Amino acid sequence: MIDSADDPNTDNPGHGDVLPPTNQHVKQYAAVRNAHETELIEDYVELIGDLLKHQGEARSTDIATRMGVSQATVAKMMCRLKSLDLVASKPYRSLFLTQAGEAMAEESSKRHAIVLQFLRALGVSDQTARIDAEGMEHHVSQETLDIMQRFACQLTPGHQREG
Amino acid sequence: MIDSADDPNTDNPGHGDVLPPTNQHVKQYAAVRNAHETELIEDYVELIGDLLKHQGEARSTDIATRMGVSQATVAKMMCRLKSLDLVASKPYRSLFLTQAGEAMAEESSKRHAIVLQFLRALGVSDQTARIDAEGMEHHVSQETLDIMQRFACQLTPGHQREG
DNA sequence: CAAACATTTCAGCCTTGGCTAACTTTAAGG
DNA sequence: CCTTAAAGTTAGCCAAGGCTGAAATGTTTG
Ligand SMILES: [Mn+2]
Ligand SMILES: [Mn+2]
Ligand SMILES: [Mn+2]
Ligand SMILES: [Mn+2]
Numbered sequence: 001m002i003d004s005a006d007d008p009n010t011d012n013p014g015h016g017d018v019l020p021p022t023n024q025h026v027k028q029y030a031a032v033r034n035a036h037e038t039e040l041i042e043d044y045v046e047l048i049g050d051l052l053k054h055q056g057e058a059r060s061t062d063i064a065t066r067m068g069v070s071q072a073t074v075a076k077m078m079c080r081l082k083s084l085d086l087v088a089s090k091p092y093r094s095l096f097l098t099q100a101g102e103a104m105a106e107e108s109s110k111r112h113a114i115v116l117q118f119l120r121a122l123g124v125s126d127q128t129a130r131i132d133a134e135g136m137e138h139h140v141s142q143e144t145l146d147i148m149q150r151f152a153c154q155l156t157p158g159h160q161r162e163g
Numbered sequence: 164m165i166d167s168a169d170d171p172n173t174d175n176p177g178h179g180d181v182l183p184p185t186n187q188h189v190k191q192y193a194a195v196r197n198a199h200e201t202e203l204i205e206d207y208v209e210l211i212g213d214l215l216k217h218q219g220e221a222r223s224t225d226i227a228t229r230m231g232v233s234q235a236t237v238a239k240m241m242c243r244l245k246s247l248d249l250v251a252s253k254p255y256r257s258l259f260l261t262q263a264g265e266a267m268a269e270e271s272s273k274r275h276a277i278v279l280q281f282l283r284a285l286g287v288s289d290q291t292a293r294i295d296a297e298g299m300e301h302h303v304s305q306e307t308l309d310i311m312q313r314f315a316c317q318l319t320p321g322h323q324r325e326g
Numbered sequence: 327c328a329a330a331c332a333t334t335t336c337a338g339c340c341t342t343g344g345c346t347a348a349c350t351t352t353a354a355g356g
Numbered sequence: 357c358c359t360t361a362a363a364g365t366t367a368g369c370c371a372a373g374g375c376t377g378a379a380a381t382g383t384t385t386g
Contacts (some may be wrong), residue, residue, distance in 0.1 A: 019217050019229075020293065026231040028297035029206065033374090035298055036199075040343075043192065054182045061363060066182075068189040073344055075365060080342090092351055092364055119307065122314070128306045130183060134191035135198055135302025143291045144282060151285070196344090203373075224333060236374055238335060243372085255334055255381055 032139065039138035042108045043067075044077055045086055048095055049105025058095040111145060112137045118148035121155040195302065202301035205271045206230075207240055208249055211258055212268025221258040274308060275300045281311035284318040 019025065047066060051058035060074045067074065078095065081087035086101035097105055115137045119129035140148070182188065210229060214221040223237045230237065241258065244250035249264035260268055278300045282292035303311070 019213055022229055024290070024293065025229045028294050029230050029232075031294045032206075032298045037342090039195075043195075050182055059363075066185055066188045067192050069343085070345060071364070072346075072366080076343075122307070122310050124304075124307050124310060127187070128304050130187065131191050131194045132302055132304050132307050135195045136299050139295055139298025139302070141287075141291050141295050144285070144287050144295050147285050147287060200372090222333080232373090233375060234334070235336085235376075239373075242335095 035138045040077070041081065041084070041086070042104060042138065043134075044081060045097065045101050045104045046108040046112065048087065048097055049102065049109060052097065060095065063095075108137070111140065114145055114149045114152065115140055117152040117156060121152040198301045203240070204244065204247070204249070205267060205301065206297075207244060208260065208264050208267045209271040209275065211250065211260055212265065212272060215260065223258065226258075271300070274303065277308055277312045277315065278303055280315040284315040 020028075044063070044067075047063060048058045051062055051066075055062070060071060060078060064071045064074045078087055078089070081101070082089070085098055086104060087095055088098055088101075089095045112133060116129055116133040119133055119136075120126065124132065183191070207226070207230075210226060211221045214225055214229075218225070223234060223241060227234045227237045241250055241252070244264070245252070248261055249267060250258055251261055251264075252258045275296060279292055279296040282296055282299075283289065287295065
């Protein structure tokens with residue numbers, strides 16, 4: 001155990017300089033693993049919400065097409081989402097969100113929009129911003145999200161709509 | 164198939180408004196899946212690099228401790244990293260990076276540092292910035308990274324001035 | 327030097343999230 | 357209606373990334 005025990009937190013630039021204290025480091029990785037557990041679920045639920053909203057219906061074919069995965073993969077995931085009480089459906093019929101599912105869709109969608117708008121406000125191209133936002137959204141804390149929102153609002157004289 | 168047909172790319176805010184065109188949407192999810200394939204590898208390799216740099220040695224115990232994961236998990240991952248020719252070691256001895264591993268560690272570390280500095284420059288607290296950066300780093304394109312770096316450079320020298 | 331302790335490895339086990347292939351059900355067209 | 361195409365389901369495969377528990381190896385110390 002050559003493990004520091006000093007407190008390298010006071011003024012250093014952080015990453016290229018010294019290792020963060022072990023317990024902090026552990027928290028970082030744990031947070032990422034944690035996010036990984038929910039992010040696919042959020043993406044599926046968000047997509048179902050979007051399909052319902054914009055096409056009136058969420059069929060698993062459309063989900064498979066948009067996600068770029070097989071229908072079997074979607075079916076399995078829907079099974080999981082049902083068991084989590086986020087999605088409901090009758091066999092061979094289209095999909096609906098439960099109350100909890102709708103709440104998750106709403107929240108995910110808002111967060112996604114903020115991250116996307118932030119990136120665009122930063123000057124990132126639309127195409128890239130969309131790709132980056134799809135991944136980043138799941139790793140942005142509330143604190144950071146608030147800052148992003150303020151930032152995007154300032155630099156975007158366009159529209160805004162948050163509840 | 165009520166799909167596509169329209170081209171919602173011209174001026175709309177994007178997410179809360181209409182669905183992105185299918186092929187764009189597919190690309191987003193594909194990019195995320197892609198990132199997921201490499202991100203754990205990058206984190207392990209980066210950590211090994213950091214341990215080598217700051218403690219002279221990378222033992223799998225230390226990796227397990229810092230990652231917050233069992234030694235068996237580390238062992239399996241090291242096996243994989245060896246098969247990818249990123250890590251080398253003799254049985255029961257400590258770990259080293261191959262040339263390719265070092266390159267990956269270097270690059271990952273740089274990118275991680277930029278994202279972290281960017282978040283701090285935005286005004287995110289150190290603790291939160293570290294956590295968010297650990298996840299975000301893997302979903303930041305080169306284009307976005309460049310912008311982040313410029314942004315952080317501009318705002319960093321003066322430290323933060325919050326209101 | 328041998329015992330005790332720490333570290334590494336190995337052999338299972340589990341869940342997630344992909345896939346294909348075969349089957350069933352539904353929806354559409356003639 | 358009946359046929360057929362599309363959509364949904366199911367079974368079984370795989371790799372990744374966690375875990376435990378036990379065996380093997382290194383290291384320290386009495
Ligand atoms: Mn999303
Ligand atoms: Mn996403
Ligand atoms: Mn990193
Ligand atoms: Mn990371």
